[in-house]
Amino acid sequence: MVSGVASDSHTWNLVFLQLVCEEAGLDVVNLGPCVPDDLLVGECVDQRPDLLVISSVNGHGYRDGLRVVPRLRARPELAGTRIVIGGRLGVTGRREDGPAARLVAAGCDRVFDGGPGDLEEFRALAAEVASRTADGAASRAPVRLR
Numbered sequence: 001m002v003s004g005v006a007s008d009s010h011t012w013n014l015v016f017l018q019l020v021c022e023e024a025g026l027d028v029v030n031l032g033p034c035v036p037d038d039l040l041v042g043e044c045v046d047q048r049p050d051l052l053v054i055s056s057v058n059g060h061g062y063r064d065g066l067r068v069v070p071r072l073r074a075r076p077e078l079a080g081t082r083i084v085i086g087g088r089l090g091v092t093g094r095r096e097d098g099p100a101a102r103l104v105a106a107g108c109d110r111v112f113d114g115g116p117g118d119l120e121e122f123r124a125l126a127a128e129v130a131s132r133t134a135d136g137a138a139s140r141a142p143v144r145l146r
Helices: 012-023 036-046 061-075 097-106 118-136
Strands: 002-005 050-056 082-087 109-114
Touching: 002 012, 012 050, 012 118, 036 061, 050 061, 050 109, 050 118, 061 082, 061 097, 097 109, 109 118
Parallel strands: 002 050, 050 082, 082 109
Antiparallel strands: none
């Protein structure tokens, strides 16, 4: 599942991430931009994705992530869901380790914040999740945009 955060109206990043995931062999539900926290939590509980990719390019992904990720992690149905967040997460324009560490502490499995090799690492993660889901063979929802 790919989702923007509540404060971010950008779509190109979500389509790009959807394509990367599909290239790896994942079926993707793309919730689109400006996804309210309640909708994201509800869709995740309903869909039970193996991987949730949260993306932001407006610089407010850090704050949005700190708010929504603990809500996702509080749901026992999502215990097996990998949650990653990435993009431009802060407004300073600088990559900083402190915010990434706080997002991990909040429940993110990985933070992709513009570090070297992020795209290759994300592709490898998507491929690993795809191979695991192919072995587990849970039926997945079709691709759809909200």
